[in-house]
Amino acid sequence: MSEVMDYKSRLSDPASRKFETFSYLPAMTTEQIKKQVQYLVSKGWNPAVEHTEPEHLMDSYWYMWKLPMFGETDIDKVLAEAEACHKANPNNHVRLIGYDNFSQSQGAAMVIFRGKTV
Known part of the structure; x- marks a missing residue:
């Protein structure tokens, strides 16, 4: 059995925090984000953008x-809205x-732009 890695994510260290799908991977490129949007749309899910x-x-x-x-x-259009949100809130995630309309829940959620951490 392989050893489980501790990612050392701590509340006291905002730069170490992990969040949402793909957060343990490097930041996504524009092309990778586009593929994720295409996946959401192909599933018939309604895209939305949030920030914090x-x-x-x-x-x-x-x-x-x-x-x-x-x-x-x-x-x-979805990418343009995400980029507009990021431009308006450059320090935010x-x-x-x-x-998903049918299950009435989120089918996916992923941070696509990471804000600046102190």
Whole structure:
């Protein structure tokens, strides 16, 4: 059996915190983010963008960037909204959500832009 790694994520160290899907991997490239948006859209999920300050990351509240993009299938429009949120809030973490109408829950949630940590 392989040994389990401790990622040393601590509340006292905001730079060490792990969050959402893919947080243990390096930051995604633009092309990788585009593929994730394409996946959400192909599943029929409604994309949404949220953001929060790095120091409040462990709180359960994230700010919604506009309303969810109900029925949106244009990947470039979804990416444009995520980038607009990141540009308006450059120090915040920005995440992409895929809302599943049928299970009435989040099908996916991932941080696509990481804010600055102190």
